[in-house]
Amino acid sequence: MAEKPDPDEKSYWLDDRRNVDRLVHVFYVTCAVLLAIDVLVPKHGEFGIEHWLGFYGWFGFIACVSLVLVAKQLRRILMRPEDYYDR
């Protein structure tokens, strides 16, 4: 197993930063489209909140951002060196 990439190694499509950016832009557009078509979808949910426009979308977004921000703060309290229990 070589630790350093071979300079002659073939270049991958994702190695090019511009391709990653393109991919991300396509993804942004997809998200926007998903929220937009929400208007057309008839809702059958049990709870009123489900009938709000794009409820699942913004719920997922807020849930994940708060998840990460809270988890990041948890690191301050919980994080210890890797060999903490071995000492």
Added chain:
Amino acid sequence: MTGEFSPGLILIVGALLVPLLPGRLRGPYLLALPLIAFGHLMTLPYGEFGRVQFLGLNLITLRVDKLSVLFCYVFLIAAFLAAIYAWHLRDAVQQIAGLIYIGGAISAVFAGDLVTLFIFWEVIAIASAFLVWASRTRRAYCAGMRYIVVHVGSGVLLLAGILLHYRQTGSLAFEHLGLVSPGTTLIFLAFGIKCAFPLLHNWLQDAYPEGTVTGTVLLSAFTTKVAVYALARGYAGTDVLVPIGATMTAFPIFYAVIENDLRRVLAYSLNNQLGFMVVGVGLGSELALNGAVAHAFADIIFKALLFMSMGAVLFRVGTVKGSELGGLYKSMPLTAGFCIVGAASISAFPLFSAFVTKSMVIAAAMEKGYFWTWIVLLFASAGVFHHAGIKIPYFAFFSHDSGKRCEEAPLHMLIAMGIAAALCIGIGSFPSLFYPLLPFKVDFIPYSLDHVVGQVQLLFLSALAFTLLIRTGVYPPELRSTNLDFDWFYRRLGRAAAESVGRGADAVWSGIGQAAGRTARGLARSVYRHHGPGGVLARTWPTGSMALWTTVMLAAYLILSYL
């Protein structure tokens, strides 16, 4: 009829023959055993068999019904996949322990009475510990020790509960128990430990990531699912399971976000998925119970797939730490692809298994009007996609290129992952073929337009959150670290307490020793003073004083005799 015995016994007895076989025959042999057990299962009619008299108790070692057969199916699938995945393995300890473990799990699921359940409960605990120890590192040894202490503890609680329950009711039948007496409460706790209830959960994240490449795949499938089965059998509709399960879905995902060892991330997400099953059992409606066991079925396969993909990385690269991986898609494109299928399945993408099974539990919560439970489950669904669905493949296979280059996973591992991936897609895409296996009749339609769009929105916008956080640098980087969890209480606080008690006892003991020594020395000195050379009692006395004292004593005698 005498032909009815638990299919698990085929694997347990089969394990005893493993050491007699040469290494190259063991692969096919391990593959054949689940198939033979499956063939045997096919011949079993529904009913209760295998009645055994034991210590004057009537035991039912084989109860065949839809619930037990469903779990047996998926356990055999997992055993089969694990046998392919571990084709290269020549370690008899793991092979024997693995077979006994699987056989024990199957036999526990078929147990018709609590004593049989207890026996196989312990078999599972002991056999599985060997899969942790088989890593043969100091860390694995210690983790395995903690693991077995917890699981034997669960067994002791179970036994105590069974005894109390038997005294009270005179029944050993493993039917619906409910939280009605001290006995059933203890049994509930025993199940709760194995099911990794909050605060009883840490054995899972502690031990599983220390198991061997192949051992952890097995571990992920059986122990906790036997517990889910046992809860579904004994405690369906027990309300308290709903908040317990909801907590289980939510809190592990915070840990999963900051954990560096990717197999430990999977252990946290395993805990989170168990939460969905526990909620389903607690809700107790037909839809909820179907959802709970269906999700257990699907989870065994996609979690095995995810552990297999991380196992393959560990096998090839030697580490699964997020901080040291990245860019492996170049070396292991197929493994990366299978990992993504597993990730899509656990995240409940449409056409993948959990989309059908997890949705049943969530729909059941909605149906019963559990609003806040539903909100938590939704949060956990977004979170599981975030950490298991994106984080695992992203940090292992993409992210920044770690420069590590290795071979693709071995062919047999790829085959095992391929079959698991096909099953994940099969269950998700053709749920109607899967429904007849479930214990109750299913009239659940997962593929409605609003459900599909809602779920895709939830997942895509969660992914959007991840993308934005990564690109703005807000996302916490993978760091070599240990995160404190509940195990701190017994690994640090408990140890410190035990050590200080030890030191205290030591001080008391040496104090007693010193005091005794001082007393003894004082005694010896005073004896020496009186009897040693020059001591008052060691002097030679003149004959005159002897005669005087004799006269005094005789006179005293004379006076006393006249009184």
